[in-house]
Amino acid sequence: MAIDLGGRVAIVTGAGGGLGRAHALLLARRGAKVVVNDLGGARDGSGNSLTMAQAVVDEIRAAGGTAMADGASVTDPDQVAVMVDRTLAEWGRIDILVNNAGILRDRTFAKQDLADMRAVIEVHLIGSITCTKAVWSVMAAQGHGRVMFTTSSSGLWGNFGQSQYGAAKLGLVGLMKTLAQEGRKHGIHVNCLAPSAATRMTADIMAEDALAGLDPAAVSPAMLALVCDDAPTGTILCAGAGSVEAAHITLTKGLYVGTGDDAAERVLAGLDRITARDGEMLPTTGMEQPAYELSRIPARDVALADG
Template identity: 60%
Template sequence: MSIEFKGRVAIVTGAGGGLGKQHALALAARGAKVVVNDLGGDVHGVGGSVSAAQAVVDEIRAAGGEAIANGASVTDFEAVQNMVKQAMEAWGRVDILVNNAGILRDKSFAKMELADFKLVMDVHVMGAVHCTKAVWPIMQAQNYGRVVMTTSSSGLYGNFGQANYGAAKMALAGLMQTLSIEGEKHNIRVNALAPTAATRMTEGLMPEQVLKALEPSAVVPAMLVMASEDAPNRTILCAGAGGFEAAQITLTQGVYLGVGPDTPERLAAALAQVTDLTSALVPKAGSEQGALEVGKAMKAHGA
């Protein structure tokens, strides 16, 4: 089965370099018309120029593809709306959105300024919200859409010095969970990519041999699958160095303890059983937690 995007229109944010550039090039190579969005700032979100995005557009066009450049900041909803309008005026539809734009402001939480926490949240979380909100009615109307959020192992599992980045990336996983439910009836599939890739944001953090293994292009296949017509829905794919995995947010079977004066003490004593992953579930909706808990309570009371 060949994955192709002929006739599809894609928007890729943060596509002036690194992973976003590879996403844009790959989509275009397989037939998509691509809006290459990039503010043109540094890894800290400082500065701005459309030249990085235009260089990617020039590369796509030189290879025979179709692309246009856009320099909107994803933190500016009006600018994002204009970007989507630009795509609609050029090609009349938007089929794929890859929310890739991001910045780093790494410091330990004790030393981190709140402004740096807020800015990272604004770019990653509100940036994805702005872009998804702008394309959502279009995707609903055409009864087709593929949205890829970019999460991270730093959000899923934590990483020292990245409280702001990790919080933002876990928020995107949560956003994906609900949008995948709401979009399903309109054939809008929403998934999340957790990449391990060497980009400007990882320079100086890893040995050279490791950086070579972590070429951004090695992550792209996972994005292409999630952007394709046969994409899964509500899946977190992890990718790096040619390896691919899935991350799951699970719910253990737990125990029923009831509610009484000594329940805190009994819960503390039973934590090993509560956290036991044997027969853990991957809930399809948040309501499954309540259903499991009420079911245990009813069983305990013979109902």
């Protein structure tokens, strides 16, 4: 059955170009009313203008869709609150939040100053938190909500020169995993998407021939699947060039090394077994790690502890 977003209201941050624009266009094409949010700044986050957001709104309206532009900075809670209030005043509800806004200030860790590191983390991680916090109670009251965070392969696996970006992007995965648990009883589903796309964010990072095959529009179907009524929750999808994969954070079977004086040496000696992926597990909550570890304590060690 085709995904129908008729009657749904979506906010897409960073939607003035690239991935955000593609997301907004697809959501509108499937029937959602869309808030096209974009600060309109440069790739490093400097400057602001509503021109880019309005251009996407014009595209949506020209195609028969419904949209409005918003220039709120995702790092400013007051501006975000105004955006949410405007949306509710105009359309009465908020069903979907696509956290897509981001900036880049790539430099190796040794050469990166703290101000630039904070700026990147502030937009990607804190900005996503700010926007999500602003709509959370609205979605909970409705008994329905879909939140998507934009993570990255840089966060999942690392990328040279992107320490702060990677830290923020993996932080979003931890945020998503917890909110997926907390949101379930309210009908709020929360997921992450790691895109591969040719945008101004990746223009000088990837080879030109690779960029040619990475149309942002090829990522948006995965976004749509993660925010529709039948969306999963707690899922990390990766998407690019029409391909969709899933990323998992697993726990290996590991090795019991005890607590003796030679425990550290046993860790080093047993690294091959500890890191072996046969029989690895996929925990659904963080409490499964300590529960598993406690289950491995030999009976003699339990008896000593009790004694």
